Amino acid sequence: MTALSERFTTARQEGRTTGRTAAVRARVLAYVGLTKPRIIELLLVTTVPAMMLAARGWPSFSLLLATLVGGTLAAGAANVFNCYFDRDIDRLMQRTQKRPLVTGEVTPRAALVFGFVLTVSSIALLAATTTLLAAALAAAAIFYYAVLYTMVFKRHTRRSTEWGGVPGAAPVLIGWAAVTGSLDWPAVVVFAVVFCWQMPHFWALALRFKDDYARADVPMLPVVTTALSVGRQSVAWAWATVAVSLLLWPVATGYGIGLGYTIPAILLGGWFVVEAHRLLARIKRGGDMKPMQLFHVSISYLALLMVAIVVDAIV
Structure with missing residues (x-):
């Protein structure tokens, strides 16, 4: 009986330990x-190619690591604040109903504290290990996304995606500034590429979740105008993205950019534009628009374009 009791006690203790471990893991995953x-x-x-372009090759490993960690903390801080301020509308959207602040896994106060901790950590790390300009740009991007975009533009204008494109492209400038302590035209061009790219990318997603945004009274472009108008504007911005991407060759020849980048940029750009036109054609025909096809192609386009920058900068 004693042995049986000991085994029972041990099993119960192990169960409690396993339960605590699972609870801690769930809490960490929620944050x-x-x-x-x-x-x-x-x-x-987009950060790594900008750094490699600025360094005309590989920057030091320590600088690369510090910038990526600092950038991750900064982006994380902005997203935490976004979740905090958007918790009211996240409850109304099926796509966001499982976010930790909606489910109660994290309290609003804890999320706010977490966001401030990430903010201070990111700015301090970037200032200490990279450059003051990189730290200042990160701070500005956090404020812009958390306050201006989330609290103002997203809720009050159909042009929120365009306004939100600024912090979305900021990692390019942060990465460049981390290497050089200044900004130059190649950084501006890559920033502009990422900025323009965000419109067809996010509008495709917004078309897919139009009803969600409408339910939450968020005036995303697909909610306040016709799908045909969204399709046409997506095509225009896709063309603008490709046009701006081709400017990198003339402004960055001194940084190693040549045909090794330009030829892939043309081919990838053609793919991106064709997919945008296909979305517009499906909208005109009626029926299933399949906007997520453009969404996924846009991700592949940007990733491969950044790879082209890296390869050309190294070679």
């Missing part, structure tokens, strides 16, 4: 979820 890791990944894709 990570507030930072929107998938969006951060996309932002960092």
Whole structure:
């Protein structure tokens, strides 16, 4: 009986330990979820090429690591504040109803504190390990996205995506500034590419979740205008993205950019534009618009374009 009792006690203790471990893991994952890791990944894709272009090759590993960590913390902070301020409308949208602040996994006060901790950490790290300009740009991007975009533009104008494109492209400038302590025309061009790219990218997503945005009374472009208008504007911005991407060759020849980048930029740009036109054609025909096809192509386009910059800068 004693042995049986001991085994029972041991099993119960192990069960409690396992339960506590699972609870801690769930809590950590909830806080990570507030930072929107998938969006951060996309932002960092544009940081590394900007740094390599500025350094005319590989920057030092320590600088690269510090910038990526600082950039991750900054982007995470902005996303946490976004979740905090948007918790009212996130409850109304099926796409966002499982976010930690909506489910109650994280309290609003805890999220706000977490956001401030990430903000201070990111700015301090970038200032100490990279340059003051990079730290200042990160601070400005956090404020812009968390306050101006989330609290003002997103709720009050159909042009919120255009306004939101500024902090979305900021990692390019932060990465460049981390290497050089200044800004130059190649950084401005890559910034402009990422800025223009965001319109067809996010409008495709907004077309897919139009009813969600309408339910939350968020005046995203697909909510306040026709799908045909969204399709036409997506085509225009896709063409603008490609046109701006081709400007990198003449302004960045001194940084190693040549045909090794330009030829892939033309081919990838053609793919991107064709997919935008296909979306417009489906809209005109009626029926299933399949906007997520453009959404996924846009992600591949940007990632491969950044790879082309990296390869040409190295070679």
